[in-house]
Amino acid sequence: MHQDIAMSRRRVTIDDVAKLAGVSYQTVSRVINNQPHVSPATKQRVQEVIAETGYRPSPIARSLVTARTATIGLVVPDISNPFFSAIARGVEQVAYTHGYSVLLCNTGEDASRELEVLHTLDERYVDGVIVCGLREDDAPLQQALAHFRAAVMVNRRFADETVPAILVDDVLGGYLATQHLLQLGHTAIGFIAGPTTSYSGIKRLQGYEQALTEAGIERRDDWVHYCIPTVAGGEAAVHSLLANHPELSALFCYNDLIAVSALRACATVGRRIPEDLAVVGYDDIMLATLVSPPLTSCHVPRMELGNQAVSTLLNCINDEADRCGETVITPELVIRASTVGVDLAV
């Protein structure tokens, strides 16, 4: 009936190691947790047995007593969206180096699903969660996040700052984009603004207005159009804006996809870029470098967002409250041929 441990399929336990090393299993526990009060000789013997048997402690059993899992939850609207997958990469990177694993949850842009997955993560006793994007009612989310030992939001914040957030300075981004166009001599600059409800859209609009104001240019409501932030969504908005306002010589777009639809619209009606219309995008996704002409775009360091989110989360988990406030990431304008005549990207 009895099988030799080496032969058995069963995992090696702390008890097996203790017996083989001729000590109590508490001593083994001390060794694997690097605790004091173990004689060097014993320690070495135990370590040898561990090496021989290939023993590794069960994180499950450990979690049951420590109430920690060394796991964090990552909640994103859509992992196949390059914006979020880059964040995910940044998150995984830093988490892994700190011994944490990442549970990935996709909400499919669905608010109720977001609460559901948080529920699941809570059940699974994750040590903390990182929640990305999705504009919706704050109250239910805030309540859900209160269950966790720690939580961080990316690209979103609560008014009362109860949850640390990693934010992009979109006001600055909008300002830089617009300022660049102003410096090139443009005075009639339109803005395709994305969804009206978008938090970052509102901030980019502020930056746009701020730059215009500084330049002493009147801000006109009819120069601003809203749309769904996709290539298809931008098409109609761009067409109508350009048709109704032939005076516009430049366009700032909420994101690169919309900027691409501007490129297309111009190709259709025979307007040259940047001679007849200068175009600035936002996000600086890979696509921006690949269309022709390549897009001037506001670069958002997405992996950096993920890195910062984890760092902040781990600080909160470890009660290092000093780094649990709001972190602002600064975007940078990358200038390419859609605003300046020469194709810098070769």
Add this chain to the structure above:
Amino acid sequence: MHQDIAMSRRRVTIDDVAKLAGVSYQTVSRVINNQPHVSPATKQRVQEVIAETGYRPSPIARSLVTARTATIGLVVPDISNPFFSAIARGVEQVAYTHGYSVLLCNTGEDASRELEVLHTLDERYVDGVIVCGLREDDAPLQQALAHFRAAVMVNRRFADETVPAILVDDVLGGYLATQHLLQLGHTAIGFIAGPTTSYSGIKRLQGYEQALTEAGIERRDDWVHYCIPTVAGGEAAVHSLLANHPELSALFCYNDLIAVSALRACATVGRRIPEDLAVVGYDDIMLATLVSPPLTSCHVPRMELGNQAVSTLLNCINDEADRCGETVITPELVIRASTVGVDLAV
């Protein structure tokens, strides 16, 4: 000293519920696991208490005894690569509906890191793993995968078929792409083949050759160039192939990024597409629809790969061996303006 449960910050346990319902905690266990031998009255009373207290069983404690975690590991080379993030979305989707969570592991294209994360996943007692891509020594990986209750590979296979795999029929893809060009009347068709070591590259080459052979066209080695499968990587390969072989009227590219570099190369030297050169890409990433002209490309249903991977994995976990073989996903050619004169995408 004693705190009322409702007031306490401590999680509600099965014991609390049992006491409040006036039954043994075994009975509560029966109720939450839908086991028989509980009287309707008792069952209802217990369920009421569960609802009142908001009790939810601890998956940790449960895992400790069942040796299952309802968690699967997903190993990808780079989650920020659209190919893998789409797979990840497919994986998460199906896993979630079956009550499984997904631990995300990024290997950064590093083979040793791949083994490391598998080690971690093994420690964490995941119920199974899905490993995507990365061409490397089979032996160490195969050995690592043997530790798991279940494992599935995506876009990769072991010769002995010990591990179920989800594969794309790349021979077919290469065949369809080439056949399409042949049907348009092209007889001199080049192939930019991606990395020489690429498993899928070799298969696409086979499909390319097969189509040529069927059409009675001699396959010429110097019509095939290899390169790193990026826009930058393709640039040199495309230039040299076109410069040395002006007879080529069509180009089949290993992926869409290389196809984009073909578009660029032609723009530089003034060759029109598709009149002077027809171009076919592969993967059908979003970019394919956005460049001009839009790319004819071989569509690979990436989310479907993820869906199938989880389905297969869950079958293996549950010992339903019937669905644990190799699954082949069929790609489809999407025809756009880079091969036919009219811009179908408007």
Add this chain to the structure above:
DNA sequence: ATGAAAGCGCTAACAT
């Protein structure tokens, strides 16, 4: 139909 007891593998007091 219900309960009592044992144990999953580990850590954290408290001994000695």
Add this chain to the structure above:
DNA sequence: ATGTTAGCGCTTTCAT
């Protein structure tokens, strides 16, 4: 420096 004793919250025998 080492061992003993309790649990962590649950499922699984085995009784009743």
